[in-house]
Amino acid sequence: MKAPERPRKRPTQADVARLASVSPAVVSAVVNGRGGANGVRVGDRTAARVEEAIRQLGYVPNVAARSLARGRNGIIGVFTYEALFPLQAMSYYHPFLVGVEEAVEELDCHLLLFTGSHTDDRRRSIYKNGTNSLQVADGSVLIGQSEDRAELAELVRDGYPAVFIGRRELPGAEVSYAAADYATATRELVERISGLGHRRVARLRGGSDHESILDRDAGFAAARDQLGDRVDTTEVFVPPRAESIAAVVPGLVEQGYTCLVTDDRERAGDVCAAATALGLSVPRDLSVAALSEYVYVDNSVERWDITTITTPGREMGAEAVRLLADLLDNPADATPRRVVIDCGFHAGATLTAPQGA
Amino acid sequence: MKAPERPRKRPTQADVARLASVSPAVVSAVVNGRGGANGVRVGDRTAARVEEAIRQLGYVPNVAARSLARGRNGIIGVFTYEALFPLQAMSYYHPFLVGVEEAVEELDCHLLLFTGSHTDDRRRSIYKNGTNSLQVADGSVLIGQSEDRAELAELVRDGYPAVFIGRRELPGAEVSYAAADYATATRELVERISGLGHRRVARLRGGSDHESILDRDAGFAAARDQLGDRVDTTEVFVPPRAESIAAVVPGLVEQGYTCLVTDDRERAGDVCAAATALGLSVPRDLSVAALSEYVYVDNSVERWDITTITTPGREMGAEAVRLLADLLDNPADATPRRVVIDCGFHAGATLTAPQGA
């Protein structure tokens, strides 16, 4: 880190101004569209002269200076506590990133991935030795599951323009986010199950209290309210492990539950496996559905074409960026920006009407 | 784009200086490691005071200002003419990006994806209405196949610090790159084929004159030189389409060629299909090998476990960033930085000794 000077120094605005025998202000005006919006007007003749000088010198505005002067730099960040291009987890991030990139591109901004934000260990952190490293970007989109909520809350309270992908509730901070409507999707899924004729539906719920799961809780509760006692809807807390799933499935089947709903596709796969082990056929003897398409480690799930709610990842990513843009363009309005997006549905092969129906 | 002022203005160096009752220069020195390298020395006591003030105010250096003043901003860019997170082509980019991210993270820099660099149509462009949009980053890594070579040459000639992933020769410009040693890999593959006993080997070459293909040409030529007339090595120019491949395979088989080498895995798949259509079995009746693992559109290739050269994508990405770092740290040395990395080899199931051997 030294020598601030590049081999060949780039021409500056002043150089252009000199060559065209005008003031720097005129050059600036010409470069940024001379609508006169900034108070400086330029005649056609001089503008032409300036443009000629620009071409001749190969002048290119210095981004740093420009961003310093006008207070924004056209960079939108993406932060996550996890590594950004993990070889494996790509499947999880990918749709979000695609959406983010799409929207950022529409805004004509650049996308900054915060790779340098790690502390001594490999763990990432926003406040790196006391300084908010996200400041490099005008604002940021926050993705991920594992997170330091205290730090995030501080970030938002600090007034840093941030938008989460997925609903978040942080203590003492009004968070902006682009979320998926898991509540409605869950309710509709349960209604669909009921509509198929199932009268005993059990939900196998993991222990997470993440907002995305709480939303599904809400949806499940709503469905229950609406269906009343026409359908027996039970929630069973089961650790998200194949063995634990396998341990509860037999009992539920015996009790006459004809449809099991799990938090995610991976657990649904476990249920299918457990059912198969019992000599049952899915979906003939037992229907299975998932509240999330995600698969975390086990790829054998692909064997089953599981019926599941899908996350509108791309739309969420894109919407998050749009919200962020709004946040940046209207800094006076401090209210949180929130969007809730409809989920998709994958009508797989694990859900049909129950045998008796 | 307006209102340069955020709700709450960020504290500046001057604010910190005031609070700690020191001069701005001291704050600057504390922030950038007070080795005294910049001429300003700070005592332990005052340094502590300044640090306390920084913490108290939550001061964060303004990147734009910093970068304007010192000429660098700790941002490394990745540019490509294609979209960066294309849903499909991800397989192609992914390894490179992983390597890039890895190395950038080591440098403690951030990674900027140039998403905003598109002109009116969807096509990306470096010189967007006359201004080099890559300037936001200290330097950039360039990836991709479809490219505007004239623009790239201009970029390099302009003295912009850029490193290519993959060898490139541009007119009038000394390019830095991290390339794969396709020449050696190709030669070794042909030698291996010869070693297995094949005496008639044909290469099905597409029409590309990309450097990565030219390198394979060189490797093929080297192998030919070395093997002399012990092995008949022929090159056949064939358009990279399944039909064209299917059209030439029968003739080659009839002429006694026992091993066909293609530019990439997709074409190798075409060969396998063509061979199968002829009632031949791969590799019993015909061996097949590819000079590149890439598959561009057709996923049915997965049916064949094709023997192929593999590209050290991750290493190339990481090396490119390291070269770039060197370029940035030693701007005085204008010589191009170049690294050539050994390829890998996937010993698939399509190459064995010929039947007669």
Next chain:
DNA sequence: AGCACTTGATGATGCGCATCATCAAACCCT
């Protein structure tokens, strides 16, 4: 002719920082 108004352009200022030249004080050695 006189005034209001528009057009075209200028110079100064500041964005937030790094760095250089300068300087005061403390320290060391003889």
Next chain:
DNA sequence: AGGGTTTGATGATGCGCATCATCAAGTGCT
């Protein structure tokens, strides 16, 4: 005790740009 050196800190300057306040000249209207 006094000259030289090291340590610790200060102000000033400039990086390249956008923008604001100002101003001269031209235009239209009564």
